[in-house]
Amino acid sequence: MDVPKVCSTRITLPLSAGLLCVIAHPLFSQWINYRVPGVPRTADGRVNLTAPTPKSLDGKPDLSGVWESAPEYFYNLANDLKPDDVIMQPSAQALQAEREGKQHQDDPLSRCMPPGVPRINMSTPDAPHPFKIVQTPSLVVLLYETSSNSTFRQVFLDGRPLPKDPQPTWLGYSVGRWEGATLVVETAGFNGLSWTDTAKGHPQTEAAHVTERFTRRDFGHLEIDITIDDAKAYVKPWRAKVPVKLLPDTDLIETYCENEKDQLHKR
Numbered sequence: 001m002d003v004p005k006v007c008s009t010r011i012t013l014p015l016s017a018g019l020l021c022v023i024a025h026p027l028f029s030q031w032i033n034y035r036v037p038g039v040p041r042t043a044d045g046r047v048n049l050t051a052p053t054p055k056s057l058d059g060k061p062d063l064s065g066v067w068e069s070a071p072e073y074f075y076n077l078a079n080d081l082k083p084d085d086v087i088m089q090p091s092a093q094a095l096q097a098e099r100e101g102k103q104h105q106d107d108p109l110s111r112c113m114p115p116g117v118p119r120i121n122m123s124t125p126d127a128p129h130p131f132k133i134v135q136t137p138s139l140v141v142l143l144y145e146t147s148s149n150s151t152f153r154q155v156f157l158d159g160r161p162l163p164k165d166p167q168p169t170w171l172g173y174s175v176g177r178w179e180g181a182t183l184v185v186e187t188a189g190f191n192g193l194s195w196t197d198t199a200k201g202h203p204q205t206e207a208a209h210v211t212e213r214f215t216r217r218d219f220g221h222l223e224i225d226i227t228i229d230d231a232k233a234y235v236k237p238w239r240a241k242v243p244v245k246l247l248p249d250t251d252l253i254e255t256y257c258e259n260e261k262d263q264l265h266k267r
Helices: 090-101
Strands: 065-069 131-135 139-144 151-156 173-179 182-188 209-218 221-229 238-246
Touching: none
Parallel strands: 151 173
Antiparallel strands: 065 131, 065 238, 131 139, 139 151, 173 182, 182 209, 209 221, 221 238
């Protein structure tokens, strides 16, 4: 069995090298190649990724599984968009320029903080960041094997509204509803410290409202349609669509980041 590596060096290098320690985790070492019962397979025993979308007991599409996004969106969520699609407020534009000028040394990931929403759903080209969806009629739980620490989100489907005066958090507060075959997740209540993506460093403020639309196209393919509505950072809401693939016959492994073992924190 592989032993997960733990980074213990403070990140003060340029993006290309500085995040290497953060994102270089060996993955999928706990339940590798376990043939999950009930999974549709082809004649040669491989998982049939184009089989029909499974249904839950209540008739809704079943989003359960371990998933991995296309990697380019981790670095730039606006990868497929035109420049006019993402228009930043002057203050946000200055902040992004400052981050690029500092070679992204202030990225919260370098301090073992959570990637934030929606970046937490994204994988990198160097190391996958899979997430697992656990679905019930009243609650969807997302479990994350991130580049910082293992963490989770709860999406409440019981009709409750978003809190009016929440204690700000990295991942916010999430409520969801079904619109046909799509799970719509609304998230707000952020602390304003997270980055929307990595290389571009698109800002996120405490006013952000993120809408994620999860649609499972077939057994092995999911799409997350993301709308960023953050009037303090952007002139208008903007939208990105991220393709996600199923990682069959495997599961998550815990990850922990120890990059805060620097000169200030040594004992």
